Amino acid sequence: MTWQLYDQTFNRRLLLGTAAYPTLDILQQAITGAQPAMITVSLRRQSVSGKAHGQALWTLLHQLNIPILPNTAGCLSVQEAVTTAQMAREVFQTDWIKLELIGDDDTLQPDVFQLVEAAQILIKDGFKVLPYCTEDLIACRRLLDAGCQALMPWAAPIGTGLGVVHEYALKLLRERLPDTPLIIDAGLGLPSQAAQVMEWGFDGVLLNTAVSRSGDPVAMAKAFALAIEAGRMAYKAEPVIPRQQAQASTPVIGQPFWHSSEYQTS
Numbered sequence: 001m002t003w004q005l006y007d008q009t010f011n012r013r014l015l016l017g018t019a020a021y022p023t024l025d026i027l028q029q030a031i032t033g034a035q036p037a038m039i040t041v042s043l044r045r046q047s048v049s050g051k052a053h054g055q056a057l058w059t060l061l062h063q064l065n066i067p068i069l070p071n072t073a074g075c076l077s078v079q080e081a082v083t084t085a086q087m088a089r090e091v092f093q094t095d096w097i098k099l100e101l102i103g104d105d106d107t108l109q110p111d112v113f114q115l116v117e118a119a120q121i122l123i124k125d126g127f128k129v130l131p132y133c134t135e136d137l138i139a140c141r142r143l144l145d146a147g148c149q150a151l152m153p154w155a156a157p158i159g160t161g162l163g164v165v166h167e168y169a170l171k172l173l174r175e176r177l178p179d180t181p182l183i184i185d186a187g188l189g190l191p192s193q194a195a196q197v198m199e200w201g202f203d204g205v206l207l208n209t210a211v212s213r214s215g216d217p218v219a220m221a222k223a224f225a226l227a228i229e230a231g232r233m234a235y236k237a238e239p240v241i242p243r244q245q246a247q248a249s250t251p252v253i254g255q256p257f258w259h260s261s262e263y264q265t266s
Contacts, residue, residue, distance in 0.1 A: 001158070001229070001232055001233070001236070001263070002068065003011070003181065003203055003204070004181070005128070005130070005150050005152070005181055006128045006149050008067075009047060009080035010037035010038075011204065012035055012036055012037040012129055012177055012225070012228070012229075013037065013205065013228050013232060014034055014037060014038055014204065014205055014206075014224060014225050015036055015037055015038045015039070015040060015069065015183065015185075015197040015204060015205070015206040015207070016030070016034055016036040016038075016039050016040070016206075016207055016208070016211065016221065017039070017206070017207065017209075017211075017212065018031075018040060018041050018042045018057070018061075018208075019208055019212060020043065020207025020209065020213055021212045021217055022217070024056055024057060024060055026095035026217050026218060027060070027212075027217075028060055028064070028182075029217075029218040030211060030220075030221035031064055031066065031221070032064070033115050033218055033221055033225075034211075034221035034222055034224065035066075035224045035225065036066065036225070037066075037204070038067045038068065038069040038096070039061070039064070039066050039067075039068060039069065040068075040069045040070070040071050040098055040206065040208070041057075041061065041068055041069070041070055041092065041182075041220070042070070042071050042073040042074070043070055043071075043072075043084055043091060043092075052118065056162040057075050062141075062161045063106025065236055067096070068092050068094055068096070069088075069094075069096050069098050069130065069131075070085070070088035070091075070092050070094065070096070070097055070098065071088075071097070071099075071100055072088070072097065072098070072100045072101065072211070073097055073100050074078055074100075074102070075101055075102065076098060076101070076102055076111075077101075077114065078101070078114050078117050078121070079116045080099070081099060081101045081114075081118045082118055082121050082125075084092055084095045084123060085127060086125070088116045088134070089127070090200045092259050093148070093201045095126055095127050095128050095162070095209060096127070096128045096130070097122060097127050097129055097130070097131060098130045098131075098185075098206075099115065099118060099119060099122065099130065099131045099132065100132045101114050101115045101118055101132075102106040103257065106185075108157055108158045109134065109157065110131075110132055110133050110134055110143070110154075111179035112133060112134060112136065112139035112143075115131055115133060115139075115143065116117065116139075116142045116143055116145075117233065119121075119131055119143055119146040119148055120146040120147065123146060123177070123265070124147075128149075129147070129148050130148075130150055130152050130183070131143050131148055131151060131152060132152045132154070132185050132186070133151055133153050133154070133169045134154060134168070135153045135154065135166055135169040135173050137169070137172060137176055137253045140153065140177065140180075142228060144177075144180060149180075149181070150180065150181035150182070150183065150203075151177075151181070151183070152181060152182075152183045152184075152185035153170065153182060153184065153185070154184075154185055154186040154187050154208060155184050155185075155186060155188050155193070155197065156187025156188075157186065157187060158186040158187065158209070159186075160177070160187055160189070161164070161187070161189025161190070161209065162187055162189065162194040163185065163187065163189060163190065163196075164187070164193065164196065164197065164250060170184075170197070170200070171200055172200075174200055174201050174202060174233065179203065181203045181204070182202050182203055182204075183185075183202070183203060183204040183205065183206055184197045184202050184204070184205045184206070185205075186206075186224075187208040188205065188207060188210055189210050190203060190210070191220075191223045191224045191226070191227035192227065192232065194207070194224050194227045194228050195227040195228065195231035195234070196231065197229055197231070198227075198230075198232045198235060199231045199234045199235050199239065200235070201235050204228070205224070205228050206228055207221075207224055210230075211224060211225070227233040229259060231244040232258055
């Protein structure tokens with residue numbers, strides 16, 4: 001089930017982060033098992049993680065031969081985000097960027113006002129911007145007006161594993177932006193939650209904490225990959241519409257016996 005982001009076509013709908021795995025070997029096994037469309041890497045995180053570890057990760061990324069999506073994690077201002085994105089382009093040799101611009105230290109909620117401004121600057125500079133945003137419809141429209149061709153709304157605050165907190169808002173976003181690729185980013189904790197948003201018609205899911213901090217990251221990465229594909233397949237199959245009244249799946253016509261709720265007396 002192929003899909004398109006900007007001018008590139010992908011075969012998988014899972015995007016996988018690379019932070020907080022117990023070891024690089026486990027990270028490699030998780031990526032190999034899940035075969036994500038892209039893997040996200042933070043330039044800031046690699047800069048402070050030590051030269052040896054950074055070089056080992058860089059070597060691993062090249063060996064995996066999976067498209068890299070750098071992000072601007074930890075940025076708090078437009079200038080900071082733009083500078084980090086430009087540095088990431090030089091380091092990773094890609095125009096793709098996951099734009100993160102945080103407005104609150106506790107919830108890690110995106111600053112949608114600065115996000116729009118930063119997106120405008122980066123798109124004019126030739127970047128393919130995937131903005132990490134809230135599920136607010138108006139904010140998402142402003143990002144599209146800025147030139148973004150895809151959006152990454154959160155399900156819940158980063159790392160919480162709560163699943164979808166505002167179901168109505170996410171469903172409304174999907175309904176009102178039917179032609180925009182929407183990737184759920186942040187807040188999912190279980191494969192069933194990933195399958196759910198895919199059943200609603202979302203185009204992809206980006207994960208990190210739910211996989212890397214689980215008891216078995218390799219198995220969890222595979223489980224999420226399967227759930228995402230299953231959810232998409234279910235969406236395309238057009239699920240039955242929920243109803244309050246029972247409806248027999250087996251027709252009564254042709255049955256050898258007819259049951260009546262009315263008892264007859266002799």
